[in-house]
Amino acid sequence: MASLALSSVTATKATQPGCSPALTTSQRYPLRTVSIAYSVEASRTSLQRQNNHGHRFSSRLLWKPLAVAEKSSTVVSEMNTDEPLKVMISGAPASGKGTQCELIKKKYGLVHIAAGDLLRAEIAAGTEKGKRAKEYMEKGMLVPDEIVVMMVKERLLQADAQEKGWLLDGYPRSFSQAKALEDLGIRPDIFILLDVSEESLVERVVGRRLDPVTGKIYHLKYSPPENEEIAARLTQRFDDTEEKVKLRLQTHNQNVEAVLSIYEDITVRVDGNISKEIVFAEVDKALASVIEKKSKTSSAAMAAGLAT
Structure with missing residues (x-):
């Protein structure tokens, strides 16, 4: 007064x-x-x-x-509203994506999104997109990109992903999928690629076993079952053979190179041949660097706003 x-x-x-x-x-x-x-x-x-x-x-x-x-x-x-982190992670079968996704999600609180899970959820819910996808799958055909891309887009635009940030697991898998996301204005802050040698991948895949009761994945060498009872009921996926995994790796390598042509400027390659703890330390360092850059950009924008 x-x-x-x-x-x-x-x-x-x-x-x-x-x-x-x-x-x-x-x-x-x-x-x-x-x-x-x-x-x-x-x-x-x-x-x-x-x-x-x-x-x-x-x-x-x-x-x-x-x-x-x-x-x-x-x-x-x-x-003072930092934009949430947006991450894509890719890697060949048995490269350790699942493990790293769990560690990333736990530390950074990102919404974990996998295209395969979205497809199964849409089919289970009986949605129009789910019905269309099921028709292709029952015929042994790949689900068209347009269906999957729209599923991914709608999931990324949901409130939790917009607020917390997202972690897109194993998608996009082809140039056309990546280009479709770009055309929709969906682009990550970082594209993480787990590099694992073919020899290690074959060993990891061939030694994999599934417990049909619990759904848990074991490995005969690296993560053996706890007891003989569990060991006796383990099964092997029909395509977890050396011959078939090599064909899958060849397809993956061809596709991932095409995807990298779109995300080349934001790609971080991480050696996946080492232990999961060391791999995550490298992933964590890369994510922390992205967050620091985003923070500096936000601060610069704030300073520009104050100047005006």
């Missing part, structure tokens, strides 16, 4: 005959305006000290910084 009263007195005096018009704060104090705008409390304290000592104090210096501070606070609140 005291500052309001003082402003009124000063304004009245400035409009009397013979008085020059009141200058704005930026005109009178070009270098001091910003420095005092950050602290409303400091201005109030200064005013109180001046009054206590019986000195006359012009509130024009106080009132304008208050307005600047309020404006600055508004800009900060409007712009």
Whole structure:
């Protein structure tokens, strides 16, 4: 209230005959305006000290910084919203994508999205897209890109993915799928590729076994079953043979190179031949770097907003 009263007195005096018009704060104090705008409390304290000592104090210096501070606070609140992280991860069969996705999701809280899961969910729900996809699958044909791309798009645009960020697992798998996502304006911040040698991949796939009771995946060498009872009921997928896995790897390698042509500038290759802990340390470092860059971009945008 005291500052309001003082402003009124000063304004009245400035409009009397013979008085020059009141200058704005930026005109009178070009270098001091910003420095005092950050602290409303400091201005109030200064005013109180001046009054206590019986000195006359012009509130024009106080009132304008208050307005600047309020404006600055508004800009900060409007712009202090970091865009969530968007990640794509790719790798050949048995490259360790599933393990890394779990670790990423646990640390960063991203929404994990896999195209295969979306297809199965649509089919189970009996949606129109699910019915169309099922027709192709029952004929042993690949589901057209247009169906899968729309499923992925709709999932990425849901509220949880928009708020928390997303982790797209093993998709896109072809150039046409990647191009379709680009055309829809869907682009990740980073494309992680797990590089594993063919020799290691073949060993991992051929040694894989499934527990039909629990659905858990074991490996005869790296993750053997807990007991003989479980070991006795393990099954092997029909395509987890050396001959078939090599054909799958050949198809994967051809497709992934085409996909990388679109994401070349944001691709990070991680050696997947080492332990899952070390692999994740590399993935974690790459994600942290992306977050730091996004934060700097956000800060620069905020500074530009404050400057205007």
